[in-house]
Amino acid sequence: MKTTPSASSLMSRENLYFLVLAALLLLVFPVLLDAFRLNLVGKYLTYAFVAVGLVLCWGKGGILSLGQGVFFGLGGYCMAMFLKLEASSPEATASQSTPGIPDFMDWNQVTELPWFWQPFHSFSFTLIAVVMVPVILALIIGVAMFKRRVGGVYFAIITQAIAAILTILIIGQQGFTGGANGITDLRTLMGWDIRGNEAKTVLYFVTAGLLLACVLLARHVLGSKLGRILVAMRDQEDRVRFSGYDVASFKVFVFCLAAALSGIGGALFTLQVGFMSPSFVGIVPSIEMVIFCAVGGRHSLLGAVYGALLVNAAKTGFSESFPELWLYAMGALFIAVVLAFPNGIAGLYQRYLMPLEKKILGGLGKAARTPSTAPARQMEETP
Amino acid sequence: MTRAKVTAPGLKRRLGWAGLLAWAALGLPGVSGADEVNSTGLAVTDDTVKVGILHSITGTMAISETGSVQAEKLAIEQINAQGGVLGRKIEYIQEDGASDWPTFAEKARKLLVNDKVATVFGCWTSASRKAVLPVFEQYNGMLYYPTFYEGLEQSPNVIYTGQEATQQILASIDWVVKEKGAKTFYLLGSDYIWPRTSNKIARKHIEKKGLKVVGEEYYPLGHTQFNSVINKIKLRKPDVIFASVVGGSNVAFYKQLKAAGIDLTKEKPLLLTISVTEDEILGIGGENVEGAYASMKYFQSLNNPNNEAFVKAFKERWGDDIVIGDVTQAAYLGPWLWKAAVEEAGSFDVDKIREVFPGIELKTAPEGYVRIHENHHLWSKARIGQAQKDGQYKVVYETEDLMEPDPFPEGYK
Numbered sequence: 001m002k003t004t005p006s007a008s009s010l011m012s013r014e015n016l017y018f019l020v021l022a023a024l025l026l027l028v029f030p031v032l033l034d035a036f037r038l039n040l041v042g043k044y045l046t047y048a049f050v051a052v053g054l055v056l057c058w059g060k061g062g063i064l065s066l067g068q069g070v071f072f073g074l075g076g077y078c079m080a081m082f083l084k085l086e087a088s089s090p091e092a093t094a095s096q097s098t099p100g101i102p103d104f105m106d107w108n109q110v111t112e113l114p115w116f117w118q119p120f121h122s123f124s125f126t127l128i129a130v131v132m133v134p135v136i137l138a139l140i141i142g143v144a145m146f147k148r149r150v151g152g153v154y155f156a157i158i159t160q161a162i163a164a165i166l167t168i169l170i171i172g173q174q175g176f177t178g179g180a181n182g183i184t185d186l187r188t189l190m191g192w193d194i195r196g197n198e199a200k201t202v203l204y205f206v207t208a209g210l211l212l213a214c215v216l217l218a219r220h221v222l223g224s225k226l227g228r229i230l231v232a233m234r235d236q237e238d239r240v241r242f243s244g245y246d247v248a249s250f251k252v253f254v255f256c257l258a259a260a261l262s263g264i265g266g267a268l269f270t271l272q273v274g275f276m277s278p279s280f281v282g283i284v285p286s287i288e289m290v291i292f293c294a295v296g297g298r299h300s301l302l303g304a305v306y307g308a309l310l311v312n313a314a315k316t317g318f319s320e321s322f323p324e325l326w327l328y329a330m331g332a333l334f335i336a337v338v339l340a341f342p343n344g345i346a347g348l349y350q351r352y353l354m355p356l357e358k359k360i361l362g363g364l365g366k367a368a369r370t371p372s373t374a375p376a377r378q379m380e381e382t383p
Numbered sequence: 384m385t386r387a388k389v390t391a392p393g394l395k396r397r398l399g400w401a402g403l404l405a406w407a408a409l410g411l412p413g414v415s416g417a418d419e420v421n422s423t424g425l426a427v428t429d430d431t432v433k434v435g436i437l438h439s440i441t442g443t444m445a446i447s448e449t450g451s452v453q454a455e456k457l458a459i460e461q462i463n464a465q466g467g468v469l470g471r472k473i474e475y476i477q478e479d480g481a482s483d484w485p486t487f488a489e490k491a492r493k494l495l496v497n498d499k500v501a502t503v504f505g506c507w508t509s510a511s512r513k514a515v516l517p518v519f520e521q522y523n524g525m526l527y528y529p530t531f532y533e534g535l536e537q538s539p540n541v542i543y544t545g546q547e548a549t550q551q552i553l554a555s556i557d558w559v560v561k562e563k564g565a566k567t568f569y570l571l572g573s574d575y576i577w578p579r580t581s582n583k584i585a586r587k588h589i590e591k592k593g594l595k596v597v598g599e600e601y602y603p604l605g606h607t608q609f610n611s612v613i614n615k616i617k618l619r620k621p622d623v624i625f626a627s628v629v630g631g632s633n634v635a636f637y638k639q640l641k642a643a644g645i646d647l648t649k650e651k652p653l654l655l656t657i658s659v660t661e662d663e664i665l666g667i668g669g670e671n672v673e674g675a676y677a678s679m680k681y682f683q684s685l686n687n688p689n690n691e692a693f694v695k696a697f698k699e700r701w702g703d704d705i706v707i708g709d710v711t712q713a714a715y716l717g718p719w720l721w722k723a724a725v726e727e728a729g730s731f732d733v734d735k736i737r738e739v740f741p742g743i744e745l746k747t748a749p750e751g752y753v754r755i756h757e758n759h760h761l762w763s764k765a766r767i768g769q770a771q772k773d774g775q776y777k778v779v780y781e782t783e784d785l786m787e788p789d790p791f792p793e794g795y796k
Contacts, residue, residue: 036496040489107535107580168603172574180575180604182484184513195521274517277484277510319486320493323479327441 017302018215025208035197042204042272044312045211047072049265051293051304052211052218053258058290059298060222061254062234063151067159068262068289070166071134073281075263077170077177078133080276081117082126083186083194102183108175117176123190130267131260138259142252149248151237160283167282182277186270194271207268214261215301221257222301230254295337297346306345420469421731423523426499432471432731434459434718435478435494437505437515442482443630448507450662451529451714452477453701455504458718461696468722469731476500484514491515495522501731502527504717507710509533509576516541525733527717530710531657531679533580534790539737542720543760545713546680547790548581551657554765554782555678556588556625562780563653565622567595571612572627572658574601581627581657584792597621602628607635613643616652626656633663637671647770648674660708661774669774679709681750682768682776693749706774712749719745720755752785760788 029041050068057063090100098111105113119125141162145155170177178184186194193199221227233240233247241247270276279285288311296307314333318326341348426433436455438448459473467473476498478490487506494500495518503519504527506512512528519526519540526541534547559565568589572578578601586596597619600612609632616624628636640647640654647654654675661683664672683694683706693715697707721736724743728735744754754762762785768776 036492039492043485043489104576107576109583171603172601174576174579179579181510181513185517187517195517273485273488275485275488275514277514279484279510316489319479319481319490323477324440326479327481 014219018212018219021215021302021305022212025212026205030201030204035201038204039197039200039272040316041309041313042200042207043269044309045204045207045305046265046269046272047289047292047312048211048305048308049214049268050262050289051296051308052214052301053261054290054293055298055301055304056218056221056230056261057254057258058293059300059304060227060234061230061251062237063251063255064156064290065159065255065258065286066156066283066290067161067163067286068258069281069283069286070159070163071138071259071262072266072269072285072289073166073170073276073278074134074137075130075266076270076276076280077183077266078120078126078129078263079267079270080183080186081120082123083189083270084183085113085117085121086189087185087187102178103185104178104181104183105175110175114176130263134259134263134266135256138256139252142255143248146248146251146255151251160286163281163283163286167278170278170281178277180278182275182279184275184277186274189271195274200272203268203272207272210264210268211305214264215305218257218261218301221254226250226253291334293344295334295344297344297348299343300346303344303346303349310345420729421501423732423734424499425501425731427471427501427731430471431474432468433474433476433498433500434721435498435500435503435505436475437478437480437487437490437494437503438507439480439482439511440477441479444480444482444507444511446666447630447662447710448480450705450708450711451505451507453705454529454697454707454711454715455718457697457700458715460700462718462722468725469729473718480506480511484510487511488514488518491518491524491526492522495519495524500524501725502721502733504529504714504721506530512536512541523733525721525736527714527721529714529717531713533577534792535580537758537760537790539759540733541759542717542740542755543788543790544716544720545710545761546763546765547760547788548577548584549789549792550680550760550763550765550786551678552581552585553588554786555655555657555676555767556585558767558780559623559653559655559676560592560594563622563650565594565653567597567619567621568623568625569597569616569619569621569652570599570625572601573606573629573632574603578627578629578658582625585625602632604630604632606632609636609639610643613639613645617643617645621652624652624654626654627658628656629658631666633659634667637667637675641671646674647672650674659770660710661706661776662708662711664770664774665706669770669772672770673772675770676779677768677770677776678765679768679776680763680766681709681712682766682778683707684768684775684778685750685766686778687749687751689747689751690749716745716748716750716753716761719747724755754785756788758788758790760790762787 030038033041050072054068057065084102088100088102093099093103096103096106098106101113145158171180188194229240229245229250233250237247292308292311293304295311297303315330318329322329337344421427436452438452439445440452459475462468463472476494478494480487480490494503502525506515506528507530509532516538520538524540527544528541529544531545531551532547570582570585572582582599589596598615656675656677659672659677660679694707698705720743723745724736724739725731727739727743740755741757742754746752750763756762765782765786766778767780768778771777
């Protein structure tokens with residue numbers, strides 16, 4: 001590691017922000033919120049996984065994917081299949097014409113568990129599948145697209161088409177997937193009831209812990225040479241290519257990483273909410289996830305987490321207070337974000353709060369160290 | 384039922400003493416017997432009782448669910464005007480499911496856990512019901528669900544005030560066979576669980592009679608290109624098109640049928656739908672659907688004093704141009720059935736109400752007399768109406784007796 005003074009001050013500042021977030025998630029929320037609200041925050045945090053992935057591939061890598069819901073959904077479905085099999089023991093489904101298979105299969109006259117459901121009897125396989133199924137799909141899409149130098153708007157459109165295709169596939173094959181209803185009525189994880197408040201609280205901490213770990217991982221990636229190549233690629237792809245880097249491989253990697261993060265988020269979502277349905281796979285949720293990232297600030301990992309929290313909290317809050325008008329309030333919020341602070345919460349913070357902070361710190365006689373972060377920030381703000 | 388057995392010991396084991404204390408604290412109001420009509424800590428005071436209304440008022444389903452919300456509010460206002468339930472005025476807390484199933488689950492939890500509502504009237508699509516069902520079972524809430532649906536479900540925590548599939552399908556197929564001499568059928572629906580299950584029941588019933596299904600097709604929700612299927616229908620010349628197309632697709636489907644020269648009033652082929660109520664005709668246009676037959680349990684044009692009073696009150700409350708479809712009427716039954724059950728049980732406790740459910744009846748229902756079956760569905764009549772140019776249905780047939788609800792028909796268990 002080449003630690004110049006400026007870099008170390010940057011790191012310590014980022015560490016501080018990270019600790020603030022960790023304290024917020026692990027201490028402040030659990031103390032202040034009741035079990036119901038904490039569970040809601042837990043649900044929001046699962047979206048934050050997707051938003052963190054989007055910061056990597058869109059904010060830093062310049063690859064706008066409008067199909068992250070696909071990976072979120074696949075991760076969620078993998079977990080849901082495992083939980084559904086556990087809930088469909090022959091004893092619990094004795095009244096069906098074929099006991100031992102999920103209830104929706106029975107309604108659809110499926111009499112045997114399909115082959116691709118079989119491995120999901122195993123929990124370790126499921127955990128691997130939660131990450132690997134999204135990654136493999138991302139790998140296929142990534143290789144097919146990036147090696148052919150498909151990028152920008154075309155790539156965004158294709159990811160959106162994939163989201164549409166997967167939704168149609170899941171709804172159409174309802175005997176195998178649960179159709180539009182999704183996979184519902186999930187009860188236990190390895191015998192542990194996931195529906196009670198106590199279980200939801202435990203799952204909240206698991207989610208928060210994993211999210212913090214993922215943020216650290218993403219930070220590590222960005223701090224490495226790879227991260228700098230990503231940014232360079234976003235801003236001047238041709239120059240990076242002419243410098244001898246295999247641009248496509250870097251893109252495939254970051255796209256797969258974002259998919260893996262989304263998959264983990266999806267699996268945790270299934271655990272907390274207790275079901276999975278195609279409504280998380282389609283185009284609308286995928287775009288919503290991009291909005292979380294945009295509101296938080298697409299260049300900032302922590303901003304993405306705050307973005308997911310803020311947008312979803314606003315959604316819940318507005319819709320509880322103004323059930324008839326809340327969509328207008330959400331629309332106003334998004335327009336305000338785009339017009340007033342295009343770099344999201346993180347941008348807002350940098351523009352208004354950081355100078356203030358500097359002034360205060362400067363007053364304390366530490367001004368000498370702070371200006372060194374400025375060049376890096378400026379680079380980030382170029383669209 | 385079995386679930387309660389699973390949770391209770393698990394809960395005790397994990398929670399230990401702290402949990403036991405918390406449980407005792409929660410149970411205390413009940414133990415002290417401060418309120419005899421409410422021993423489970425619901426939001427019931429000496430003069431009010433809180434209930435929840437949970438429908439989509441935004442998103443794609445809003446257009447369908449608005450009628451249900453209006454009906455439920457009207458029923459609640461009417462009950463309050465008569466003195467409320469057990470002397471308590473009903474206050475409702477409305478939440479928006481936003482046409483989004485996880486939102487429905489989130490709001491159901493909020494209503495049951497935070498607001499402690501005594502009961503919830505809500506949901507419309509099966510997907511939303513499936514999403515909230517575990518929540519209602521976990522917190523032992525009670526949901527009154529208004530939509531006609533595919534059956535295959537019977538939860539101790541839901542009262543289904545609409546028809547399950549056999550109540551809509553069997554009588555109507557019997558009727559077209561007997562009265563119209565139908566021999567061949569073309570099944571057509573939107574692609575999700577309700578049309579698919581309905582068509583399975585229909586196909587089984589048709590084939591049992593030795594008659595023929597000449598085609599069965601599904602289109603994604605929101606699909607608007609029906610020309611290819613219309614051509615197939617023209618080629619195969621079925622006697623009956625059995626349609627369960629939902630939502631906006633209906634507009635395209637009926638307009639394209641008309642444009643392709645199929646005049647439904649000529650009944651060649653005859654069109655029998657289980658998905659077009661007066662609400663949908665508003666969007667499709669009466670002139671496009673004129674002549675089609677619909678199998679429902681309620682039509683706005685029903686000629687009985689209950690219904691005349693209901694339609695009048697509904698229009699006074701929500702405006703003269705409003706139409707009332709099958710589901711709207713079923714939603715209107717929810718608060719009234721709940722009131723009848725609470726008063727029979729003498730308590731707002733969900734468990735006590737559940738015990739009195741079988742046999743709870745409503746003589747003042749706009750559709751006529753209804754009664755709750757042991758399987759939590761309603762005994763109701765099946766009716767067939769023919770669509771008129773003005774957007775109303777003319778009732779051409781109704782079953783003599785109430786039809787028994789059969790959510791798990793033979794072969795679908």
